[in-house]
Amino acid sequence: EIKRIGVLVLSYGTPKSIDDIEAYYTHIRRGHPPTPEQLQDLKNRYEAIVGGVFPLRENTDKQVKALEDRLNEKYPDTTFICYQGLKHAAPFIEDGVEQIVQDGLTEAVGVVLAPHYSSMSVGGYMKRAQAKADELGLNIRFVRSYHLHPKLIEALAERVEEALNRFEGVEKDRIKVIFTAHSLPEKILEMKDPYPEQLLETSRAVAAKTGLTNWQFGWQSAGQTGEPWLGPDVLDVLRTIKQEKQAEHVLICPVGFVSDHLEILYDLDIEAQLTARELGLHLERTRSLNTDPLYMDALSDVVYAQLE
């Protein structure tokens, strides 16, 4: 008999419509509703990206489908059924676990569509999924991180190469590359959280594979919570590059994200581009992984490894 495995694919989640933004934002803020100004600001940002739609939903749907196809193609001895579990929108993480159990599966693997472990990001997804699995008696194991998987590094390196070629006639050493990821509150450092180091490891591996010498790491999309967040912020990195005349050409490679969504399409493509234009810098960004076959291969490898 062919073994059936549920794969809980965990992702951030995005609102369904403009009217849904308030509930979504309130969920992100752990039940505290945003002020009218904060809400309007977020609505404006969503409306500014590709026609005000929510690209993360479609991108997650496609990634989940592509992962299921890849798993079943690569490992015909097992039937994999993928389920979504979203952190801040329906179907929520708990809904995904419940669906796996309702479908009669007893064994599952959880994997987050984010390669780097932090207790505040991936750890939070795992905790909620584990609690629901325990309640319903589901046997679930988790992929914690996959930030150095060779296929992930290869996919990112391909994108860096492709983007470097867009700087026509500019020598590679004269292009400054900034690897970025979502900032987190600085307090994670006291908890010896692996997040910053894992991000540097990914960045170093991609830099080595593409022969980069002129690169650094920067944080993006920090929240406004009053407490300090990890820096330097990517916008300040751009200002320093200009002030210190480090380069006129800059490439941002958001290694902490795997999909096109607000933090890419607004924070980088609109906000960082505006800052770069004001500073007179030529800024490009690498394409997102989305359903890249190498990324799907990396994900299917790490999911399967949990079964052995």
Ligand code: FEC
């Ligand atoms: O396109 C979309 O609809 C969603 C884009 C999106 C992604 C994303 C990823 C991460 N976040 C992480 C941490 C935090 C922390 C706070 C926080 C707040 C927001 C807000 C929006 C938002 N995040 Fe997010 N995040 C995305 C969107 N995030 C919108 C609220 C408004 C704002 O601050 O801009 C602060 C919460 C608080 O107020 O206490 C912390 C991390 C990731 C990457 C890992 C992952 O994908 O899980 C970490 C995509």
